[in-house]
Amino acid sequence: GEDVLRSHKCITKPTLTLLEFVNEGLNWQGTCQDTVDFFESVVLSLRVMDQIPVVFLIDQCNAFCEVQSSASCCSRIADMFLNWNNFRMVRGGIFYAFSSSFRIMPAAKDGNHCLILQLRPMDKSSFGSLLEEQVTSGQLSKDFTPFLDDLYAHCAGLPRELLTFSTVFREHPDYDFKDLQHEHLLERVDVYRNRISTLLMKKTLGKELACESVTFACRLLMGEKMSKVPPIWVEAGMVVRTDRFYHLICKAAELALYQTFNDDTMLTALSIFQDDPSVRWRALELAFIYVFRTSMISGNSVVFTCTNLCGVGEKQFFVGIHSIHRSESPPQPRSIERGTLVVCRRNQALIDFFIYATDGSKIMVQVSESSYTEHRSKWGSARESVLAEFDRAVRPGSRAAVKYVYVTTSKCLMRNNLLSRSQYFDPEVLLVSNAKGAASKFFRGLIG
Structure with a gap:
């Protein structure tokens, strides 16, 4: 040597x-x-x-x-x-x-x-050629070309993801394709989680850049379409642009974002929104989505502890989901599968979220800082039209329970007296309020 x-x-x-x-x-x-x-x-x-x-x-x-x-x-x-x-x-x-x-x-x-060159994700044809090369070279002893569409979506056209998928296959040659996808996803999440963590660190980025980065991550978390992105996210290789909008590079990166957004990071994000009066209302929406995002990761159901509008008759029910969909513009999704949380479009009357839970129940949710009496929309006035719109999207013949839940950080309740009750009292409305701390508990103390 x-x-x-x-x-x-x-x-x-x-x-x-x-x-x-x-x-x-x-x-x-x-x-x-x-x-x-x-x-x-x-x-x-x-x-x-x-x-x-x-x-x-x-x-x-x-x-x-x-x-x-x-x-x-x-x-x-x-x-x-x-x-x-x-x-x-x-x-x-x-x-x-x-x-x-x-x-x-x-x-x-x-x-x-x-002359520095940024590599872009491959198109499906080039990715298919690389997949064939992996088989020819012996890196893959099994021909996965019949799964090209699913594998291309899973790897997002990234050569490194295909190469690491090949490594996982060699370690688990007896796994079927779905199990290989799952194993590969778990392995790659750690890589992207570390990258995202560095993009959210105030200590290394400084206050202004960290605020911009956390806000961007929040909006990604809420499923918004982003036409602008902090340069550091591009430089870190975490986002790509398609059809005028930026999105996370692959499925492993998406899961990593959900896992990286822990309670501490969320507190920072919520403080950013709450300090800006023009978007303050979005803090509740973000916190609500975050509660369900974390439940998807843990596999646990979300617990609603409700009363009637007077704070009487406490009851609990559990809601499970496995996907979140944002509806940006009319119409709402034509088809909604069980276990889906729909973030309603901005001009949707009455509700902010529609949940078609894993048990088949249909739950309409409104979140607000105001009490139910003070809120401009009331359940009874638009009930039939809202239900009709979403009933068309769920599986035909669904006869499961329908619930309307009003979640508020307000402590105000209607008086529990038949003679003094507000004209807005509606026995069908389930209330999650802060009169007894139920809303704060629901939001895991992030918003109180």
């Missing part, structure tokens, strides 16, 4: 052709330290050359840079390439950085041309 290293101390020595030099590197048997020494000697030798017919392909080059400044991360390899503009060459050296994240290193140029 030392003889080979010594013979390559300077690339200007006519010891090897370029192809032989590359192959020598592929067969290198030295230690990690030897390899870095060897690589540095080659790169430094380029300082004295004007032109070189070579292309550098650097994987995960962003690992060499600090998150905020593109400064060197105390890495010898980082120092080598961050000094690239000090080299004498003017043409010929091409530096490609292949990475799922995309922080441009300003020193990585050929003359005046930046």
Whole structure:
């Protein structure tokens, strides 16, 4: 190993052709330290050359840079390439950085041309070709091309996701396709959870950037379509843009977002919304969705503790879901499966959420800071039209129970007296209020 290293101390020595030099590197048997020494000697030798017919392909080059400044991360390899503009060459050296994240290193140029390339997700045809190559090369001993549509959606067209899927298959060759998907998802969630955590850290990002990043994450969590995105989310390789809107890169990233948004992060997010009067009302909507998101992860049902509008007759019921759908514009979803929470469109009369629970029950939910008496919409006035609209979307013949739940942080109740009850008293309305702390408990203390 030392003889080979010594013979390559300077690339200007006519010891090897370029192809032989590359192959020598592929067969290198030295230690990690030897390899870095060897690589540095080659790169430094380029300082004295004007032109070189070579292309550098650097994987995960962003690992060499600090998150905020593109400064060197105390890495010898980082120092080598961050000094690239000090080299004498003017043409010929091409530096490609292949990475799922995309922080441009300003020193990585050929003359005046930046040559860092961000890899985009593959289209289905290219992804299918890569899948075939995995079978041909023996990385996959089973032909998964019959599952191409599902696998493409699962991996979001990302080569690295297919490669890690292949690894999971080799570890569990007896698993069926669904089990492999599940196992792969669990493995990849940790990777994306770590990335998202760094995007939400106030300590490393600073107050202003952290606020922007957390707000963006909140809106993703609520299922909104985002036409703008904080640059750090693009640089971290967490989002892609399709049809004018940004979304998380893959299913593992989506699950990671739900898991990363713990109670502490949610408190920060809610404080951002509550401090802005123009969007203060959205804090309740965010908290409500968060309660159901976390229940989806844990597999536990959400508990509603309700009374009538006078605070009498406490009862509980449990609601389970496995998916959340946001309806942005009319009409509402044409088909709603059991276990679905629908976030209603902005101009939907009367309700904010419709739940077609796993047990088949249909639950209409309104959330508000106001008491039921003060709220502008009342259940009785629009009951039939709202039910009719959603009944068309659930499975035909559904005769399960229908509930209307009014969730409020207000402590105000109607008087429990037949003579003094408000004209708005409706025995069908189930109330979750803060008169006895039920709303605060429902929201897990995030909003009280």
